[in-house]
Amino acid sequence: MAEKLKLALYWAATCGGCEVAVLDLNEKILDLAAVADIYLWPVAMDFKYKDVEAWPEKFIDVCLFNGAIRNSEGEHMAHLLREKSKVLVAFGSCSCFGGIPGLANVANATQVMNRVYQETWSTDNRDNVRPQTSVRVAEGELTLPAFYDTVRALNQVVDVDYYLPGCPPVPERIWEVVGAIVSGTLPPKGATVGVTEKTVCEECTRRKEGKIIRAFVRPHQVMADKERCLLEQGLICMGPATRGGCNARCVSVGMPCRGCYGPTDRVSDQGAKMLSAISSILEATDEPAIKKSLDSIVDPLGTFYRFTLPTSLLHRARVERSK
Amino acid sequence: MPDQSFEPKIVGFLCNWCSYQGADMAGTARMQYAPNVHIIRVNCSGRVDPSFILKAFSEGADGVLVAGCHPGDCHYTSGNFKTMRRMPLVERLLADFGIEKGRFRLEWVSAAEGAKWARVVNEMTEQVRRLGPLNWKEQVVNR
């Protein structure tokens, strides 16, 4: 009787969507339970940090770690689970690339804290109470993790064995990867799994007639043809710069791809690649016309790096140091 | 406070057929100009992927210069039209990242324009010197 796989799932700066993606295996979760024992899954089972600390080294066979590294608790758990796991998988776009929380790299910790605890219009914090890493109360000392200026992906903190991207990863792909783990057919370490080798465009069933763009449009400016390539209609779609594996789920319901599966493995910076691709297909050939076309792109950084800002070449925007 | 002793490190992507020849001409004509541009020769300015520019900044460049043939004169006919379309968007992206306007420059330099090359390098070196070192890794990423 083969020994069951020791599985751990943990979350850092997360939304819980990756947990739901695993639950979206639906009845297959019973097949998962047949081959694996889950030792750690905060959303579903109880554990305490001291339990994890007490595990021997490499106790866990596979750890699926989702969420970006935003604070010292996430960093600590990344190191701890790296030590306690034979195989560490960056699960979901946040741990693979930084994900949506990675957009916070447009600011620093002070700016985030100021906005959250003081400046938002619905906040009433007259005493300017702020979270502290350590505070004395009548009974003793309370501590909180340190909040970093910069959001990082998992591989910017520890060595990662595999990457399973997606926001969230598609359940069918998760199941395929579980199958590969159980049958011992994972590719060599360092690989991205649960993906295809090509871009979302290959999976997209929309009609492609030839990409020449005069100008980009925002969704309220056009009645999009349901059958035609969205990018060809002027709607920015990250499909050409995004790895496939998601079955083009967003595009198939009329939402342009926003790149959550990250770049293909031949690309170091998803945003730069997309920028290059869409400016190459513009029709304009003189400066004023080019400027006019490009002005119709409203938020280059936030659109091209929606999920991958921390793992981009520049990693974050330049703002003054946190005080 | 601009440091007048600061020597900017500027990475220059020069196309083989026009701008590299122009820079070469400046050299053979013994023109004196700032030595701050480190030249990387590419076959066409259209070869310059935006990721090259971002990588240069992230790896320590204080400025990046892209030079190609004048529009209409591209050795590969339309390579520099792609450059023309990409670089303004690169500039906007750099601004979003907090990299000031003067640190990136796109220039058309023909094989006969050695003097223009020297002038552009001198101008850009002074501009980047005024802006100061960028030191992306030390100042921005590592905290």
Next chain:
Amino acid sequence: MSRVTIDPITRLEGHGKIEIFLNDEGEVENAYLQIPELRGFERFCEGRPVEELPRIVPRICGV
């Protein structure tokens, strides 16, 4: 005064830590709930096009 720390709280979405302080009679003197997570949506949603918000803010909670 003794102290019971529950770290992390589990079986819910989110991160949390509870500190319970007991007096010498073993009764709860005080208890604190701390939320050791923050991502800053309030800040990084600024500057994004309004039509993108329905695609960004669902990532506040995937449950």
